[in-house]
Amino acid sequence: MSGTLLAINNYHYRRGGADAIFLDQMDMFARSGWNAVPFSMQHPDNLPSEWSPYFVPEIEFGRQGGLMAKIGHGLEIIYSRKARQSLAALIDQVRPDVAHAHNVYHHISPAIFPLLKKKGIPTVMTVHDLKLACPSYKMLAPDGVCERCKGGRIYNVLLHRCMKGSIALSGLVMVETAVHRALRLYRDHIDKLVVPSRFYRQKLIEWGWPGDKLVYIPNFVDHAISEQRFAVEEGDYFLFAGRLAPEKGLDTLIRAAARSGQRLRVAGTGPEEAELRALAQRENADVEFLGYLSGQALHETVAGAKALVLPSEWYENAPVSILEAYALGRPVIGTDIGGIPELIKPGETGLIAAPGDPDDLAGALNAMNQFSASERKKMGERGRAWVNQEFSRGAFFERTLDLYRGLGIPSLG
Structure with missing residues (x-):
């Protein structure tokens, strides 16, 4: 019907x-x-x-x-x-x-x-x-994860200028939230x-x-992605793919890459790019910035990674990028925050690290690196089977x- x-x-x-x-x-x-x-x-x-x-x-x-x-x-x-x-x-x-x-x-x-x-x-x-729940979408204030507006205290969005540091935008979303709640829209x-x-x-x-x-x-995730088979051998790098924004935890990941000695490739653009490039130089981290990738170019880059890494430091919902990595047969390292950990089976499809902790994330990178290529492939295959069944x-x-x-x-x- x-x-x-x-x-x-x-x-x-x-x-x-x-x-x-x-x-x-x-x-x-x-x-x-x-x-x-x-x-x-x-x-x-x-x-x-x-x-x-x-x-x-x-x-x-x-x-x-x-x-x-x-x-x-x-x-x-x-x-x-x-x-x-x-x-x-x-x-x-x-x-x-x-x-x-x-x-x-x-x-x-x-x-x-x-x-x-x-x-x-x-x-x-x-x-x-x-x-x-949160007038500014993310439960994220300039000083990190935030739930100050709980219980109707929405004035906090203006007090802390949660919308791009702007009084005007923060005031607008405060009024917007008050009106929508009063009308129970x-x-x-x-x-x-x-x-x-x-x-x-x-x-x-x-x-x-x-x-x-x-x-x-x-x-x-589209079944067609899991059906793709690229002639790509596993490369000697970990991959981040996404927007280069503060809540994504890229600064923590770059520090983790430096401390672990692992090679990192970053696919994406965003407001933090210049600062992240400078950080990589200061930390002497082996980081390659690829710019924005999409479609086959992105899929091939994911398929060649040891693992996709999501170092987020905010309440992510249910990142499709994790599902796409599994569909392409690759394991995932994600942080223990928001909806990320429910999409990772530790030791089976990937690993979980503490958010905002470069040492713990460096340990996860090293642990994933210590698996053999065939073991990482099996982790990715288990992820692909999970996607085909549940997602x-x-x-x-x-x-x-x-x-x-x-x-x-x-x-x-």
Whole structure:
């Protein structure tokens, strides 16, 4: 059985992990006979869609020149009337059976959820970050992991300037959070929240969300990746692949590489790149910065690594990069924080190190290096088997379909 899926996300292109999940989910449902209809924001990088005339006008706070323009855009960020109007027209046109939202903050805004409720459309939202608890998404302040806003103390986001060190942006998200909570836009108008990690489910419960509203459905990796076989021998390097940002723990990893004497390759770009290059020189670490890689070039680089390393120092959700490394037959070293450890079977598919501890991470690098190449290959093969069983597109589709059925959608029986 099939129906019409209204898929909602700020961006209609592969800007980040949440956007990739949004697009891949639409694709898998479309391939299964569903009518998958997107609702997003206008953007020059968007993929083409026949439904783009209904998309919300582009909003990027801070780009507007005048004070009144900034105020107008600030109000739209908090509660977008334009999004409600555009979505109402789209709903009348396609009459969806279910709505599945991903990231809507700041652009589409949660103003759409009361409309969906009023129209009688069952609504699900995937929790890609911790915005439903923490005003600044990450439970990360300038001084590290932070849960100061717990219990409604959201003034802390302004007090500590958690949004890019900016008083204006931090004040905006504080007001935004206060308005959304006062109107109960998420709590009263979304039927189920999908959480890709057990850690996020537990964290949201700790912050007051009812457990029966939170459904664990892990992320997935395309079966085609696990079917790829590159003519790549294991190289003499460990690999980090991702954004070069402070919370990713790259400074700890570079120090660990220096102390362990292991070679490190870094694939990605970001605001910390210059500082990290300077750190590698100071520490005399054997680090090669590869720049941004994607597609086959990235997959070949992963396939040639001794292991993928995720040295994160914040509450990561459920990194797809771990699943992709397994799908490519490589083990993973990850830190014991957020949802990372639930994706690693220590000694079987990888190793776990303490976050923010270069000595412990250096020990994990050395321990992985001491395995033979054939032993590391077996670890990767166990990871690939785990992905094909638990984190496949098919498993994700069936779990999501079961969730939709539980919402009482008539077309699904």
